[in-house]
Amino acid sequence: MFDDSYFRFPDSPAGLYDPLRYMIGIGGKRIRPRLCLLSYGLFREKPCPGLEDVAAALEIFHSFTLIHDDIMDRSPLRRGKSTVWKRWGEDAAILSGDVMLIEAYKRIVKAPEQCRMQVVDLFSDTAGKVCEGQQLDMEFENADFISMREYHDMIGLKTAVLLACAAKTGGLIAGASQEDCDALWRYGYDLGIAFQIADDYLDAYGDQQVFGKPIGGDIINGKKSWLTIRALEKNSGAAAFTEAFRAKDVAEVKRQYDSLGVPSDALAEIVRYSGSARSALDSINADCSPLEDFAEKLVGRVR
Amino acid sequence: MFDDSYFRFPDSPAGLYDPLRYMIGIGGKRIRPRLCLLSYGLFREKPCPGLEDVAAALEIFHSFTLIHDDIMDRSPLRRGKSTVWKRWGEDAAILSGDVMLIEAYKRIVKAPEQCRMQVVDLFSDTAGKVCEGQQLDMEFENADFISMREYHDMIGLKTAVLLACAAKTGGLIAGASQEDCDALWRYGYDLGIAFQIADDYLDAYGDQQVFGKPIGGDIINGKKSWLTIRALEKNSGAAAFTEAFRAKDVAEVKRQYDSLGVPSDALAEIVRYSGSARSALDSINADCSPLEDFAEKLVGRVR
Numbered sequence: 001m002f003d004d005s006y007f008r009f010p011d012s013p014a015g016l017y018d019p020l021r022y023m024i025g026i027g028g029k030r031i032r033p034r035l036c037l038l039s040y041g042l043f044r045e046k047p048c049p050g051l052e053d054v055a056a057a058l059e060i061f062h063s064f065t066l067i068h069d070d071i072m073d074r075s076p077l078r079r080g081k082s083t084v085w086k087r088w089g090e091d092a093a094i095l096s097g098d099v100m101l102i103e104a105y106k107r108i109v110k111a112p113e114q115c116r117m118q119v120v121d122l123f124s125d126t127a128g129k130v131c132e133g134q135q136l137d138m139e140f141e142n143a144d145f146i147s148m149r150e151y152h153d154m155i156g157l158k159t160a161v162l163l164a165c166a167a168k169t170g171g172l173i174a175g176a177s178q179e180d181c182d183a184l185w186r187y188g189y190d191l192g193i194a195f196q197i198a199d200d201y202l203d204a205y206g207d208q209q210v211f212g213k214p215i216g217g218d219i220i221n222g223k224k225s226w227l228t229i230r231a232l233e234k235n236s237g238a239a240a241f242t243e244a245f246r247a248k249d250v251a252e253v254k255r256q257y258d259s260l261g262v263p264s265d266a267l268a269e270i271v272r273y274s275g276s277a278r279s280a281l282d283s284i285n286a287d288c289s290p291l292e293d294f295a296e297k298l299v300g301r302v303r
Numbered sequence: 304m305f306d307d308s309y310f311r312f313p314d315s316p317a318g319l320y321d322p323l324r325y326m327i328g329i330g331g332k333r334i335r336p337r338l339c340l341l342s343y344g345l346f347r348e349k350p351c352p353g354l355e356d357v358a359a360a361l362e363i364f365h366s367f368t369l370i371h372d373d374i375m376d377r378s379p380l381r382r383g384k385s386t387v388w389k390r391w392g393e394d395a396a397i398l399s400g401d402v403m404l405i406e407a408y409k410r411i412v413k414a415p416e417q418c419r420m421q422v423v424d425l426f427s428d429t430a431g432k433v434c435e436g437q438q439l440d441m442e443f444e445n446a447d448f449i450s451m452r453e454y455h456d457m458i459g460l461k462t463a464v465l466l467a468c469a470a471k472t473g474g475l476i477a478g479a480s481q482e483d484c485d486a487l488w489r490y491g492y493d494l495g496i497a498f499q500i501a502d503d504y505l506d507a508y509g510d511q512q513v514f515g516k517p518i519g520g521d522i523i524n525g526k527k528s529w530l531t532i533r534a535l536e537k538n539s540g541a542a543a544f545t546e547a548f549r550a551k552d553v554a555e556v557k558r559q560y561d562s563l564g565v566p567s568d569a570l571a572e573i574v575r576y577s578g579s580a581r582s583a584l585d586s587i588n589a590d591c592s593p594l595e596d597f598a599e600k601l602v603g604r605v606r
Contacts, residue, residue: 072397106424109424127405128313
């Protein structure tokens, strides 16, 4: 479906570009380029010049954020492999991330001329928001209490806007109407929220082999995930949960989650947002089943 | 000459955008935007829409590189003030640098439509090269020996290509001929080489108040500057210099420089490259005195 030649980077200096190849090479589900291509495919059968460059740009941008986030989060593993900073050191990870963002821009500007500025402006606006989301995520780590509203704003910026951008960009390149492009954006956004809650769920309840990271990582790192915030909502004033969370006691925190019914609440919320994502497609006068199937597969992994 | 409103950034989250305002606010000589505007001014009297956005983009990009370089170099001071990572921490400095690169791109794409892709492609190509230069600079710190050729390649990438890009971009926006744009690029490149050698010279022989950084910083950090490489060229096999350099003995290294005539060699090289920069302008059929004066002022600071 997607030609990896769009992920080629210069050979030299190897110390700068090897981490880019590594990061693209360790896999990932290519969610953002696939979303862009599927959205495009709702309206047009044949790809057009620039489409795959733009799709690749979205993945390259996402990989850039992972390289830098992993430094900030001190994460040793990503997709079951060493993170870039663990393998090449922090300085190399900073610089390789920088050049990866530039490589993303080299491709995004290859959008067809008639929609280029819309695509590039949406991309830059989205990229800035992703940084804002990461900033809020870091600030939340030092905050005593985060409301569910604040959490949603944060994951909206950190995760959902990029999926929204990917879906809308496919529509823009296909020449879809403004209304259809906006519907695609809302689909991507709600799917992104569902996806992030699923990620938070899997961090505590997933299979390490599949998830690629140690289970309970969020608890160990004191991250205020959807599960934590929901537990605090249901259990305000009770010290047992707060104590277990402060002590980074994964087993006890999960016992508290279970007794509060947090996992089933999370599953219900994932279903609600993925349903809302699918509903956003109703107004589009095209067969949207590829995007419906995509949503199902993406968040269906929690079951 | 240059309106600072082009340097406005979003207010919130303050933790993300305050470092951008700080970095722009602590000054700097605005070399790159001035170069762009002066080059444009050779061909056209009145500014055009997008010109100042592009000029600002060049400064914002440069500031982004400084924020990240200062982390990698562990530099506590920049222009006499705390560096961003010293003041806000490394994680904030990584993320603020990232969003600053995105802010640069938001402005560079405002180049007038008829030259937009040329301007943006030149910018991305240059930005990638600047990262390559920083990578080589870091690799050189761990190398036993760096030749003058390797040093020139490195500063060409790290410093000179951005001045070259700034000068050429002004010409592109003004609609100057390909030949004139190429001449402007060569002017900027050679001026950049002269400027970097002057910077290396001032690091050892400047006035700390004017220079904004502690004198001898390159020696203390084991950086292989033009002075070091020239000293090794003239003095190969003699252990006295190498020992003083390894011991980070600023006074003794400078005594060795002096006895080898390195400072006067540096001054001669600066004059040679700034002369070569001016010569590149000969083929341009316009009054180039503003760029000649600019070169004179920029590297004249060493005298």
